[in-house]
Amino acid sequence: MSQIPNLDNAPINLTSIRDQSQKELLNILRNVRGRKCVVIDQTLSGPLSLLIQTTLLKENGAELRHLSSEPIQTDCSKIVFLVRCHPSLMEFILSNIQYDISKGLKKDYFIYFVPRRTVACEKVLEKDGIHNMITIGEFPLYLVPLDDDVLSFELDFAYRDVHVDGDTSSLWHIAKALHKLELSFGVIRNFLAKGSASVKVVEILESMQAEDPVDSEDVGIPEINTIILLDRDVDMFTPMCFQLTYEGIIDEILRINSGSVELDASIMGTPQDGKKVKVPLNSSDRLYKEVRDLQFGVVMQVLRERATSMKQDYADISSTQTVSELKDFVKKLNSLPEISRHINLAQHLCAFTSKPSFNGRLDIEQTILEGEAYEICFEHVEEMIHKQEPIISVLRLLVLFSITNAGLPKKNFDYLRRELLHSYGFEHMPTLYNLEKAGLLKKQELKSNWPIITRALKLIADDSSSTNPNDIAHLYSGYAPLSIRLVQHAIRSGWRSIEEVLKLLPGPMKRGGDSTTSDMRNVHANLGRPSDGRRSVALVVFIGGVTSGELSALRFLSSQEGMGHDFIVATTKVVNGNTLLETLLDTTVRN
Amino acid sequence: LLLKESWKLGVNPLASKGSPLHGPRIRVIEKARDLFRETREHTFESKAADEHQKLLRVQHGLEVSTKQAIFVDSSISDTIRTCIVLGKHQDAMKVRTEFKVSEKRWYWLKVFALATINDWETLERF
Numbered sequence: 001m002s003q004i005p006n007l008d009n010a011p012i013n014l015t016s017i018r019d020q021s022q023k024e025l026l027n028i029l030r031n032v033r034g035r036k037c038v039v040i041d042q043t044l045s046g047p048l049s050l051l052i053q054t055t056l057l058k059e060n061g062a063e064l065r066h067l068s069s070e071p072i073q074t075d076c077s078k079i080v081f082l083v084r085c086h087p088s089l090m091e092f093i094l095s096n097i098q099y100d101i102s103k104g105l106k107k108d109y110f111i112y113f114v115p116r117r118t119v120a121c122e123k124v125l126e127k128d129g130i131h132n133m134i135t136i137g138e139f140p141l142y143l144v145p146l147d148d149d150v151l152s153f154e155l156d157f158a159y160r161d162v163h164v165d166g167d168t169s170s171l172w173h174i175a176k177a178l179h180k181l182e183l184s185f186g187v188i189r190n191f192l193a194k195g196s197a198s199v200k201v202v203e204i205l206e207s208m209q210a211e212d213p214v215d216s217e218d219v220g221i222p223e224i225n226t227i228i229l230l231d232r233d234v235d236m237f238t239p240m241c242f243q244l245t246y247e248g249i250i251d252e253i254l255r256i257n258s259g260s261v262e263l264d265a266s267i268m269g270t271p272q273d274g275k276k277v278k279v280p281l282n283s284s285d286r287l288y289k290e291v292r293d294l295q296f297g298v299v300m301q302v303l304r305e306r307a308t309s310m311k312q313d314y315a316d317i318s319s320t321q322t323v324s325e326l327k328d329f330v331k332k333l334n335s336l337p338e339i340s341r342h343i344n345l346a347q348h349l350c351a352f353t354s355k356p357s358f359n360g361r362l363d364i365e366q367t368i369l370e371g372e373a374y375e376i377c378f379e380h381v382e383e384m385i386h387k388q389e390p391i392i393s394v395l396r397l398l399v400l401f402s403i404t405n406a407g408l409p410k411k412n413f414d415y416l417r418r419e420l421l422h423s424y425g426f427e428h429m430p431t432l433y434n435l436e437k438a439g440l441l442k443k444q445e446l447k448s449n450w451p452i453i454t455r456a457l458k459l460i461a462d463d464s465s466s467t468n469p470n471d472i473a474h475l476y477s478g479y480a481p482l483s484i485r486l487v488q489h490a491i492r493s494g495w496r497s498i499e500e501v502l503k504l505l506p507g508p509m510k511r512g513g514d515s516t517t518s519d520m521r522n523v524h525a526n527l528g529r530p531s532d533g534r535r536s537v538a539l540v541v542f543i544g545g546v547t548s549g550e551l552s553a554l555r556f557l558s559s560q561e562g563m564g565h566d567f568i569v570a571t572t573k574v575v576n577g578n579t580l581l582e583t584l585l586d587t588t589v590r591n
Numbered sequence: 592l593l594l595k596e597s598w599k600l601g602v603n604p605l606a607s608k609g610s611p612l613h614g615p616r617i618r619v620i621e622k623a624r625d626l627f628r629e630t631r632e633h634t635f636e637s638k639a640a641d642e643h644q645k646l647l648r649v650q651h652g653l654e655v656s657t658k659q660a661i662f663v664d665s666s667i668s669d670t671i672r673t674c675i676v677l678g679k680h681q682d683a684m685k686v687r688t689e690f691k692v693s694e695k696r697w698y699w700l701k702v703f704a705l706a707t708i709n710d711w712e713t714l715e716r717f
Binding site for chain 1: 636640646664666668695703
């Protein structure tokens with residue numbers, strides 16, 4: 001099965017976006033005549049694998065290499081660098097070219113920046129007159145479809161860039177990508193934005209629309225009705241919680257990267273020592289599509305039922321008479337690889353979820369979210385530090401603890417920071433600083449709003465309804481993800497009914513389009529009205545990343561009766577608590 | 592103050608990266624400590640930098656006395672564990688008092704360290 005998702009079921013034509021990028025990439029390759037060595041930076045290999053098959057690249061005479069500080073060994077005389085704009089990558093390219101010069105090799109160099117060139121990077125290349133030897137171009141890849149309903153800007157460090165380093169270039173990238181979407185699908189009339197980064201993206205987008213207006217006659221009726229922009233900063237609670245859906249757990253334990261997961265071959269039942277296999281995870285796999293958004297426990301049941309019914313069919317085959325019955329049976333056999341793949345995966349995950357420490361962790365998360373037993377939570381975190389558990393899981397819990405309490409009292413704050421440094425080393429000082437700057441781990445100054453927020457938005461289900469399958473809370477065992485609640489309210493009332501609560505969350509709020517001029521009932525009608533009989537489409541943009549758990553919750557929402565909305569999510573990256581916090585670890589520790 | 596902030600970020604990675612040569616590295620950290628001391632809101636950072644340079648000195652001493660280059664760049668807790676594993680209980684105790692390690696953390700460390708070397712007798716006794 002290919003890693004490139006089949007996008008036939010997407011609510012809007014995503015295939016055209018992908019084809020466009022594919023064509024642009026192939027044009028770049030064709031413009032460089034003859035055989036060439038394509039050197040890509042590591043972070044691009046994920047997105048590119050979602051775009052194009054490597055065989056297609058090879059057919060165009062390209063040899064693939066990764067960019068690193070090591071010189072590239074190739075006998076091609078034409079080198080095409082495909083890189084993101086980052087000064088350190090420029091250094092790699094420089095050292096590569098200098099190596100060739102020192103060897104007396106003459107080659108043609110091409111650099112294509114993804115998605116655009118910047119002055120800062122070209123400055124690096126001006127050293128030593130190397131600039132003159134290079135042809136520079138751009139490969140405007142702004143977003144990649146991850147699945148039928150998910151687009152990714154593949155900006156791994158967006159959260160850190162915006163909230164720690166104050167670098168807003170990723171916001172420009174997002175606005176540009178949205179503008180490109182509008183050029184092909186029409187102007188999105190309604191928008192709702194919450195959080196400083198979201199509002200900024202809206203502003204940039206508006207100026208782009210003014211500069212380069214979308215010709216409405218070209219694109220016809222807008223296909224997307226509403227856009228909801230959420231800054232990750234508004235809800236850092238949800239990503240810190242452990243995900244319990246099938247896809248979420250796979251991501252937490254094995255890490256999904258650009259729509260696929262890399263595993264030891266032995267897990268998949270093929271005993272090849274130490275070999276890694278790549279397993280694509282997207283909705284082209286029909287069984288996966290069915291179970292990815294379910295709670296892991298339920299998935300186990302589904303898989304068991306499938307396996308048993310398979311066995312039953314096998315037993316029945318001896319009594320089969322007609323050819324058509326045989327044909328049905330063979331059809332069922334076709335799904336066998338899918339079933340066995342997921343049984344292998346699930347079995348591997350079970351080894352983790354059956355540990356007592358796993359349940360202990362879920363319990364303490366729940367306790368922190370309920371926010372009533374401060375001492376117990378504090379001691380739990382303290383003990384984790386003392387036992388020197390992996391720093392990333394300690395920080396994750398600590399961040400959750402800190403943000404639900406609007407920070408920790410100074411005494412506890414300093415004490416825990418000191419214990420952290422003592423246990424894990426002083427080199428984590430910059431990490432603590434980054435967390436503090438992002439507001440994730442800080443000194444308590446005001447009383448926490450968390451209890452008010454949870455009550456107003458009904459984030460925590462009481463015992464009786466924790467298993468209520470009609471609410472998104474069941475996906476997190478009783479916690480309804482804040483971000484998704486906001487989306488729910490946005491669709492329902494354009495956020496008019498929860499304005500007071502929104503004020504308690506960080507960052508400004510902005511609203512525009514039809515909803516600013518008409519009264520609430522009209523908005524509702526506008527938002528909910530399916531144009532020409534179809535369901536209306538809402539684009540939800542997560543700036544700073546989204547978790548698979550939240551994606552599942554959104555899919556669940558749109559499947560609810562009376563919703564009448566399809567959601568498409570655009571995100572800077574699909575993240576989980578660990579990957580999100582890892583971007584905040586300092587580079588020297590990150591290695 | 593902006594300058595201070597950039598220092599905060601700049602100095603520490605610089606210091607922790609450093610070369611294995613102790614002299615310059617410790618001096619950089621001391622410099623950082625003094626800079627942090629100049630403002631009131633950075634007392635925590637200055638204390639941490641102070642402890643960091645102390646730790647490096649202690650670790651250096653331990654490496655000389657054990658003739659094993661395994662101490663530098665490990666944390667305080669790791670240093671204590673390594674000492675116990677090597678059977679140098681007095682040194683471990685010394686590190687503990689030097690950095691005022693709390694009772695709770697000390698017990699965890701000791702139990703883990705003794706368990707790694709299967710020294711159940713000492714574990715039993717304490």
